[in-house]
Amino acid sequence: MPTIVEHQRFVVHIDVLGMSALVAKDPELAWSLLGRLVEARKDAHATSLTFLDTAETVATPQHVHAVTFSDTIVLFTLGAALNDLRTILVMTTQLLSRALHLCVPVRIGIAVGTFFFNLDESMYAGPALIEAYHLGESAQWIGIVTSQEVYRRAMEAHLQSGASDIVSPTDIPFEGSARPGYAVNWPVILRNSIAAPLPVTAKQVYQGFAQYFGPFEALDPRVHQKYENTAAFMNANAA
Template identity: 45%
Template sequence: MPDNIRYVTHVDILGMSSLVQRNAEQAWEVLSGLASVRDHLDSFGVEVTASGQKFAISDRVFRVMFSDTIVLFTKGETEDDLRLLLIATGELFHKAMFNGIPVRVGVALGKFFFNFEKSMFAGPALIDAYHLGESAQWLGISTSETVYLRSKAVNFRSGSLADAVIPAMIPVTKRYP
């Protein structure tokens, strides 16, 4: 992508610093559990009914993990990229909660640069996703208004009954700039 506009998800385990200080072995087990959840995405495939195309999530949604954080990001900003990232994010959240790993998640759209070979990842979209997740006082997925509006525009639904991304008054610690 010449303009490097992508969808970005930031996933963070709650309470990891204090867990590491209290019990490093247990913290390692939690991190290993999160890595297993992340690896589940490698085998996950979907058919995007709007376009009729079939995708392996790992072909269009990339991931990186460092410490207690997972970052997912797309190749670009297409409708399919949005759908696939939201599906991957929801699946990751579901598996984390099922395995007893409390996480906060933020999803944003914007400039994001990466270089896997040099382990470099940066951009305003990552900062936005981080702040969205970290400021929320709940276990859940928070999206930027842009991501919400685009999900509405592409009619991203849970089955045929309801919007998969909905507006909500989420308690926050503070608004980010």
């Protein structure tokens, strides 16, 4: 049995909204969209960060591994220290930013906990991955949901963008209802990269994705609601 590394890590699960239906409808178009997702991942991963409070510069690839399978990306840190938390939050937010600019709708979950990996054998498992998967997959929007523990650590470290907390309590939209949870405050962090003036409508949020998924008016009501939820979060947080 190959050697397995076990440690506490931050783990991120990312996938594309509507990908399964697109693959069934137009595999070639889905492949094109997947290429854009990979481009977003590469751009976000190939960075270095300088933390102003410590003047320390870290290269993202030294802290974060990225694995892609179909329309799913898994990111995980080598440990669970403060710099790992900072780096994973920055990379995840930058990946969301690049994905939106490349017209790729993604939903993301971030957790921390036990995670096993063996890069040589492409083996990955652990409770943190399962939690990140459920956090991201259950949310009915484009956004970044975190576990309570990720939120607690971000607050303990006083991680902020301007005067706003990077991770904040919020109502997370689920199928049929909203429940209290925690999310990265990406509309504040990315405020200067939001092209449309606020407040935005669901149709404005969606317009870049129409090339892949068709007219906004033709969307299934449940899909339509995801963009309504995204617009509501943007308007409430970036205004």
